[in-house]
Amino acid sequence: MxxxxxxxxxxxxxxxxxxxxxxxxxxxxxxxxxxxxxQKKVVKPLIAKKAWYWVIGIAALVFVIGFWVDIQTAAATPIGFSLPELSFTDFKLSIRLFAIISCMLTLLTLADVFYRRFRRNA
Amino acid sequence: MRVIAESELISNIKSGDVAAFSQLIKLHQKMVFAVIYRMVDSLEDTEELAQDVFVKAFKSIKLFEGKSKFSTWIYKIAYFTAINHLRKKKMLQVPIHEAWIADVDESTLHTLNADDQKYYIKSAMKYLKPIERELITLYYLEELSNKEVAEITGMSLSNIKVSILRIRKKMLGILNALLKDEAINLIKN
Incomplete structure (x- = not known):
């Protein structure tokens, strides 16, 4: 052409x-x-401060309760002093629970951080 | 020279010099207007959409990394802003008449004088789909390379070339139909 x-x-x-x-x-x-x-950039966080306190509080409570239940079921020693019955399975469960809660908190924190950064750049 | 000035402007804007953006607007407004107008075919909508394009570009200028030309980047925003507008208004489709897709050659076009050619080509373009109109225009613009057209439209180079041939054929079909209608009208009168 x-x-x-x-x-x-x-x-x-x-x-x-x-x-x-x-x-x-x-x-x-x-x-x-x-x-x-x-316009002042107001970045509303994904998770409110108050919600964070609740999440941390509940996580700590769950962690403490996990060990406290173990202590309640502890056997008495001959000297009358109570020691927690250190069942390895229960201990493993508590650690696992703690790990799960830690992962959840990490994910929530990361989500919050990324959200704030994304909103700031947008 | 202009490339350096533009990249400096962009880095100034990124570091907070809002006023520098007005120079970028002045550099690209004509092309942005033309890209949008070719598709939406309304001056009022074009103005509104062109404003949107520059506001969007300003908001996301931090995301512009300079891998492509700034012009390609902003024309791409303009292209998709116009497409979204047409999609919202459900104006992306145009009815197709059988006469338009008949097997035609370019000989009819060459029988017309220059003014008539322009008149009929412009008329035929109005019957193209907005995306087809835009594609053929960008393809023939000397200001843009084929690679840039591919970047703006998101199509592959081979796909663009095939589409251009198909659009040309369709335009000639429309042109023939228009000329035939006119001939019939002349006979009737």
Whole structure:
């Protein structure tokens, strides 16, 4: 196809810039942008501070209860001093529970951090 | 020279110089307007969408890493902003008439004089789908390379070339139909 004599190409090129941009267009856009830039960026956290206290409180309680139950079922020693019955299975369960709770807290923290960062960049 | 100035402008904006953005607007407003107008075909909507495009670009300028040209990046925003607008208004589809897809060649076009050619080509373009209209326009623009057109539209180069051939064929079909209608009207009158 002879490019120079291609009427479709020529017309398309000629017609493309036929639209006129209003003279005050950039000023109007800048007004919007300045308003946008002036707005104080308030980043609402994904998880509220109060909710964090609750989560940490419940996690600590679950952890303590896990050991406290063990202590309650401890056997008495001949000297009358109670020691917790250190059942290895119970201990393993408590550690596992603690690990699960720690993972949950880590995930929540990461989600919160990423959310804040994403919102700030958006 | 212009590339350096533009990259400096961008880094200034990224570090908080909001006013520098007005220069970027002035550099690209004409092209952004043209890209949008080609698709939405309404001056009012074009103005509104062009404003949206620049606001979006400002908001996400920190994400612009300079891997492509800034112009390609902003035209891509303009292209998809126009597509979303048309999608919302359900204007992406245009009815197809059988006459338009008939087997035609370019000989009819060459029988017309230059002014008539322009008139009929412009008329035929109005019957194309907005995306087809945009694609053929971007493809023929000397300001953009084929690679840039591919980046803006998200299509592969081979896909673009096939689409251009198909759009040209469709345009010629429309042109023939328009000329035929006109001939019939002349006979009737």
């Amino acid at each position: 002879d490019v120079e004599k291609d009427p479709i190409k020529n017309t398309v090129q000629e017609d493309f810039f036929s639209i006129e941009v209003p003279k005050d267009f950039s000023e109007r856009v800048m007004r919007n942008i300045e308003v946008l830039a002036a």
